[in-house]
Amino acid sequence: MAAYPDAKRRYLAGLPPGETFFVTTILRDADGNFEQAFLRVDKIKDGAVTGRISSEIATVHGFHLNDICTVPEQELVDWLIAKPDGSEEGNVVGKFLESH
Numbered sequence: 060m061a062a063y064p065d066a067k068r069r070y071l072a073g074l075p076p077g078e079t080f081f082v083t084t085i086l087r088d089a090d091g092n093f094e095q096a097f098l099r100v101d102k103i104k105d106g107a108v109t110g111r112i113s114s115e116i117a118t119v120h121g122f123h124l125n126d127i128c129t130v131p132e133q134e135l136v137d138w139l140i141a142k143p144d145g146s147e148e149g150n151v152v153g154k155f156l157e158s159h
Contacts, residue, residue, distance in 0.1 A: 066138050067103060067148060077143030083136040083150075086119045092120070094118040095097050095136065096130055106132050 070080040080100040087093045094117065098110035109129040116122045139150040 062149065063132075063135065063138050066140060069140075070100060071103060074140065078085045079140040081141065082110065082111060082130075082137065084108075084134050084135060086112075086122050088119040088121050090120060092119045094122075095096070096122070097139070098130070101127075105134070108132055116119065127155045 066080070081097045082100055083095060083097055085093050086096050089116060096112055096114040096116065098108065100108055100110040107129050108131075109116040111126065112122060112124055112126045112128055115124055122128065137150060140148040140155045141147070
């Protein structure tokens with residue numbers, strides 16, 4: 060997450076056309092279930108990220124694909140900028156997990 064402040068700055072300044080900013084967080088429900096999920100970022104303000112859930116949700120209750128969700132920035136696990144050519148920047152945790 061060391062590079063998150065720079066990615067956030069770039070998002071707030073306006074990403075190039077076709078690029079999309081995602082963050083990864085852990086969703087938790089009232090039953091104590093938790094699940095990692097991507098949010099497609101719509102807004103970052105006052106220490107919180109608001110976006111739409113961009114992951115199929117299987118474990119936590121009360122969350123669904125495309126729901127609007129707001130999470131504190133300190134609860135972010137990772138970030139990702141998706142490029143129009145299919146490449147991505149960031150996603151350090153995801154790339155690590157895929158390699159093992």
